[in-house]
Amino acid sequence: MAATTSGENGKRVRLSPDERRQQLIALGTEMLRDRAIEDISVGEIAAKAGISRGLLFHYFSSKQDFQLAILHRANLELLTRTAPDPTLSLFDMLRDAVQRYVDYVSAHRTPYTTLLRGPGSASPEFAALAEESRNTIVDRILAVAPIPGDDPDHPRLRLAVRGWIAFVEETTLSWLRHETISREQLIDMLVQSLPALALSPALAAALRQ
Known part of the structure; x- marks a missing residue:
């Protein structure tokens, strides 16, 4: 029709x-x-x-x-805007992606905040969409991390990166509400926190400028 x-x-x-x-x-x-x-x-x-x-x-x-279809589109837009640039070094790739993430959520703070903390965040369908996005980001990071997929430390690193994403979300949400530090200071903190939380010497070495 x-x-x-x-x-x-x-x-x-x-x-x-x-x-x-x-x-x-x-x-x-x-x-x-x-x-x-x-x-x-x-x-x-x-x-x-x-x-x-x-x-x-x-x-x-x-x-x-209909709401879920809208959020799927918005989520795809976020993931597309923050896709890593493979032409950059690992450090620059991470910083570039974090910068674009902060800029995107700054321009879309209302839907970003309500998706993660609003009434709709309790919906199983909406929660599954947010979880899918987090898993995509974890996969992106581990795909370029200097640690083989069959390394015995890989499961621990995956869990640590997942925890880093939770840190990024909560820290960014707080910053959007109050902006007590500058955008550059926020980005520096988010980038530097990944090797600190992951506790991986190999990843920390690769992320040095």
Whole structure:
């Protein structure tokens, strides 16, 4: 079933079901920039898309399904923006990724804060999405760490990196609320804390400038 929407010239443009679904997700993601996921209005998004509120649920089974699709898109955007640059040294790669992380969450502080600490964070589906993102970051770090995957210390290092991500999240959330130190000081602390928390001489040596 195809739907129509108004184009730039005012003419009705026919959209496929997938195109319409992607349009609605994009509108929701844009709205997520300055409000919490639970504050996004389905009726407002439907109006922006030029469809009825009821028709929106032709593309999503429920409001929560729509919210989850929006968060999936936003999460993918975060992971894409913070993807490591393989042309850099390990230290510069980490610092560059942390800088882009801090800049991204600074520009999206409302959804970032509510996803991790808001009412929706108790939802199993939303929690699973956050966990998936953390695991992706752990995998990225371990993929470039100077420690073979079959090293006996690898499981301990994986657990330590997972703990570092929790430290990054909590520290960044606190900084977003109060900004008691500068952006550069925050980035320095997050970068320097990884080898400190990991307690890995090999990783610490590789992360020296």
